[in-house]
Amino acid sequence: MSLFDIIGPVMIGPSSSHTAGAARIGRVARQLLGEKPVKAVISFHGSFEKTYRGHGTDRAVVGGLLDMPVDDERLRRSLKIAKEAGMEVTFRPVRLRDAHPNTMVVEAVGEHGKRVRLQAASIGGGRIRVQYLDGLEMGFSGDKITLVIRHGDAPGVIAKVSQILADAGINIATMRVFRTTAGGAAAMAIELDALPGDGLTAELRQLPGVRDVTLLSPI
Amino acid sequence: MFENSLEALVRLSEGVGLAEAARQAEMRETGAAREEINKKMETALRVMRQSAEKGFDPKLHSMSGMTGGQACRLRQAVEENRTAGGNYLGRAAARALAVAECNAAMGKIVAAPTAGACGILPGVLLTAQEEFGLSDDQLRDALFVAAAVGDVIAARASISGAEGGCQAECGTAAAMAAAALVYLRGGTAKQSTDACAFALMNIMGLVCDPVRGLVEVPCVYRNASGAAGAFVAADLALAGIPCPLPPDEVIDAMKNVGELMPASLRETGEGGCAACPSACGKKVD
Secondary structure, rough: HHHHHOOOOEEEEEOHEEEEEEEHHHHHHHHHHOOOEEEEEEEEEEHHEEEEEEEOOOHHHHHHOOOOOOOOOHHHHHHHHHHHHHOOOEEOOOOOOOOEEEEEHHHHHHHEOEEEEEEHHHHHHOOOHHHOOOEEEEEEEEEEEEEEEEEEEOOOOOHHHHHHHOOOOOOEEEEEEEEEOOOOEEEEEEEEOOOOHHHHHHHHHHHOOEEEEEEEEEO | OOOHHHHHHHHHHHOOOOOHHHHHHHHHHOOOOHHHHHHHHHHHHHHHHHHHHHHOOOOOOOOOOOOOOOHHHHHHHHHHOOOOHHHHHHHHHHHHHHHHHHHHHHOEEEOOOOOOOOOOHHHHHHHHHHHHHOHHHHHHHHHHEEEEEEHHHHHOOOOOOOHOOOOHHHHHHHHHHHHHHHHHHHOHHHHHHHHHHHHHHHHOOOOOOHHHHHHOOOHHHHHHHHHHHHHHHHHHHHOOOOOOOOOOHHHHHHHHHHHHHOOHHHHHOOOHHHHHHHHHHHOOO
């Protein structure tokens, strides 16, 4: 807890959950995509679906996809900015099972063809929780430095990853691991106390079975 | 941070004052340097000031079109001496409304403690600065006092309308502003926490009933009203009237009332003002 959770955050209104949280979800999707998005399909569930226009949730999430922070005054004009940049944006309603009332699914395609599909909830006060990434269960907040590693399920991958972090003297704050089926697609979301260098993410990418490594800065 | 207690906060402030006690707690909690923390609060103050200026734009309007441009109207009435509540109160209410309307129009604001209640602290503090010729450093320190009080309420009860109704949002903001006002007017730490309790007591039970589920009606007007409530609470305490109940118990009572509220009156847009036939008749977007 910090006093700046009470006097703060500095943000674009009107709602910390429906605007600031939505912008953060968009920005996490942008970081995971790792390149400029050219196309996005955003599906709103629950309260998001009912009130997204009035709360500017649509503008906020697109602003986030354009890498704007929560206090960026361009958020209000993001739909226009996206259009001018040639980004195609579609909004649609969705009904998800067992999802928080403020949940959205962001599907984005980058300029070099990279794709990302993210399901995340805005859980209050601008805080978010990323629930699924490309169909794999997740569970991180975006508050901390987060390593997202997608890999094949095989013995020893988790041990090797944590060994590399340990050798670099980086403490793991939280770590979650998921897989679809035994031997199938798997993922790790690791929240770190310190920022790893470029060399370290490159080393992680070299590990056998590792498909993709993304380092998210706190959003 | 303050043992989740206003009584403890008063004790911790002995010898150093409330603002310094709050600053030291933040330094301990986050490991940040004094200068860094001061700068951060000064930034918050600057954004508050900018949002108040922006909110007076007569052409400002929200995405839904339900709010915007009314703060300018209230300020004009104050300037033309057409108010019933006087100049000082009128200016504070107009400023609070301006910031809240700026928020509804997707402007930049400081959540204090939430976006929905963001007008109350700037409305009260910036107007007190004008009235009493206070420095920016004094206002910054008053924000630390407000934050400390808000932190105790957040830890002990809730500052979310979905959990505790509007009393938890505008009520907390008014309580924070009242404590800060007492500090600025030279009251004691005990008087600051008494003012906080008076503000919460006087607004207790206020429900969260946003029309169409948007942070607009009645939210922006409750920011104006919350600012006025902060002055009354501060004046009661500054006059030396002791709060008849311990401030911590008043916070607990606010929490309890929030828990008793039906879901329809906790930010679902189903009860209260949101259930007015005319509000229901409006197109849901």
